[in-house]
Amino acid sequence: MVEVTFAQLHAWLVAFIWPFARITAFMAASPLWGHSSVPNQAKVGLAAVIAVVIAPILPPMPDVPLMSWAGAGIMVEQILIGIAIGLVMHIVFAVVQAAGEFIGLQMGLAFASFFDAASGTNIMVLSRILYMVTLLMFLALNGHLMVLETLVMSFQSLPIGIGTLNPNAFELLARYGGTIFASGMLLALPLVGSLLIINLALGILNRSAPQLTVFNIGFPTSLTVGIILLMVLMTDIERFLQRLFSQGINFMQGLIDTMAPLS
Secondary structure, eight states: OOOOOHHHHHHHHHHHHHHHHHHHHHHHHSTTTTOTTSOHHHHHHHHHHHHHHHGGGSOOOOSOOSSSHHHHHHHHHHHHHHHHHHHHHHHHHHHHHHHHHHHHHHHTOTTOEEEETTTTEEEEHHHHHHHHHHHHHHHHTTHHHHHHHHHHHHHHHSOTTOOOOOHHHHHHHHHHTTHHHHHHHHHHHHHHHHHHHHHHHHHHHHHHOTTSOHHHHHHHHHHHHHHHHHHHHHTSHHHHHHHHHHHHHHHHHHHHHHHSOOO
16 A cells, blocks of 8 residues: 655645746746736646656755745745746837837827737737737747746756845846837837838928828828838848847846846
């Protein structure tokens, strides 16, 4: 007859619950697995499967009771680590959404918006299109596998029960949020610059010939030129997204290393 002692059961629970907390927090904060269209049962099930699979390769667990204040502190620690890693990819995907907002405003498509269930706000159609293209490109380049690999390797750099986290890592994450505006404007700059020149030319034309109704030709011109330039941009967006994904994954690895407490 197989007998299971309380110590063995507690060790199994500890080896599952704490990694499961980090993985679940990561999936809740990441843009791919945390999307509202993904059922919560699927998120929890995938996190549980990953936690069971990686359990044999994890570092030794701390000798801390699961139902204790120390165990609750470790649980909060794992949730913070998972959310921080997931927010990095959320920032990466927000870059293309910001670029879509910039381009849409310059093209005169600010009114073309709809309710996005994922963010709970109205989002421009162009931002949604660029987001879906980025998501498909991310899957095509196996970015989801590289991110999961980085998450699993984080248990080696940040073992469970590490004690304290370096607060400078969270400041670094907050500063990385500036990538949304810097890289987003860099992606949208060719279209925004061209459309700005067109609007400036139409403004000068309106001043020189007031009898010409600029509003009747301005919007169709901006929209037509914007669509043509957007078609040109889509032919080279893969290179930009590859560099963006590479920078995001590299920053994620650097953030994990920075989270380690100072010796």
